[in-house]
Amino acid sequence: MGKEINLDSQDMKKAIDQLPSQIAEAYKMGDYIRVDKPVDKIVIIGMGGSAIAGDILQSYIANVPVTVIRDYNIPDWIDEKTLVFASSYSGNTEETISAYREARKKKALIVVITSGGRLLKLAQDEKTQIVLIPKFMQPRNAVAYMFFPMLSALENAKLLKSQDTAVRQTINALKKEGYEKIAKDLLEKNYNKIPIIYSSNKFSSIAYRWKTQFNENAKVMAFSHAFPELDHNAIMGFEHLIGHFHVIFLKSDLDHKRIQKRMDITEKLIRRKTTVTSLNIKGENYLSQLFTAIHIGDLTTYFLALRYRIDPSPVDYIEELKKEMGPYL
Incomplete structure (x- = not known):
């Protein structure tokens, strides 16, 4: 498969191989997130690769209800006691931006996880807590950066015991x-x-x-x-x-x-x-x-x-669809 590696225009293989180091880096990114009021439920807002981390968290956490929302709207039961992670790798996912705005109106405690875009600007303007993750990879290759900051943030909130040992064992297993x-x-x-x-x-x-x-x-x-x-x-x-x-x-x-x-x-x-x-x-x-x-x-x-002699990185149909959808205000 030596020659076929040239099909990998964005060096996805490198991103896949870097998963252990990504986990080590990402786990520290939520250290400064503070949850300073009671929380009785967790919501992850996201789409595509950015939502997968929410699915994993929903599987992993057993002591607090966790819901993943892939939509423009959020449920009526979200309130001041809801910890919301608004996750968009690009920061321009229109469904996530819409749901984030609704969560703000409900006075939920929000943490934004993104690499930039409109969501970052909104969070900065509204003084929402932000986990700023690295750019220049496909969102689906950023699963560690989307998941592990949530894990450490939940530790800070005393909703989860220390995961240091589990994270270390995970990194070693992946090596x-x-x-x-x-x-x-x-x-x-x-x-x-x-x-x-x-x-x-x-x-x-x-x-x-x-x-x-x-x-x-x-x-x-x-x-x-x-x-x-x-x-x-x-x-x-x-x-x-x-x-x-x-x-x-x-x-x-x-x-x-x-x-x-x-x-x-x-x-x-x-x-x-x-x-x-x-x-x-x-x-x-x-x-x-x-x-x-x-x-x-x-x-x-x-x-x-x-x-299949296919470049794994581009997602042309997704990009074409976004273009035809036009800008989201």
Whole structure:
């Protein structure tokens, strides 16, 4: 794949490989965020790659309700006791700007996470707390910068105990070798196939991340679903299967024992109709399992793009759509 690397016009591979150092840097970025009033719920406003971090936080946090909003409007229940993270990598995401303005009117406690744009200007003018993250990468490659400042901010708010050990173990896990081999094996299994990613609810944010990375990096259709719900509907789609699919099971020893059994039985059943890969997620803790799984997915979809002789970085349809939408006031 040596010559094919020239297809990578924006050096996405470098951004993927820098995930451990990005986590170390990003975890410190929320240190100065202060939450000086009672909070009983957390909301993340964002779209696309900027919202994925919210999905991961929603999976990771168990002691406070966490909601991810991908829309122009916010629910009526947001109030002064709501901690809102308004996340837009570019700072120009119109849905996020609209929702941010509504959250301001409701006097929610807001933290803006961005690299610039209109959202940064609004936050500066309104003296909203800001986490300013690095520019010059695709938003989907900034997942560490969108997630870990929230983690440290929640520590400051006493909503989360210190994550120092978990973060350190996650960084060390990502420095290990072998991820590229797993990714290259997976890409061949998914070549000229439609990927379907299955996981438990505990890892549904990661399954969805894989799905969107297949969409944006490799420019292919992909789907994700979670156990146990998929055993009550989606499994029947394999009885009269139309199309060429490859199913990826993301499995973890942290999953409920009954979920693990469901996965094994479901895998056995659908192997009658299509090809399957069962990936056992490793890690010393939940956080390290989440981010090693993200890393494998990012590498797999990157290498699949090169296999298709596609530049993984540009998202031409998205940019064309934004242009036709015109400016948002």
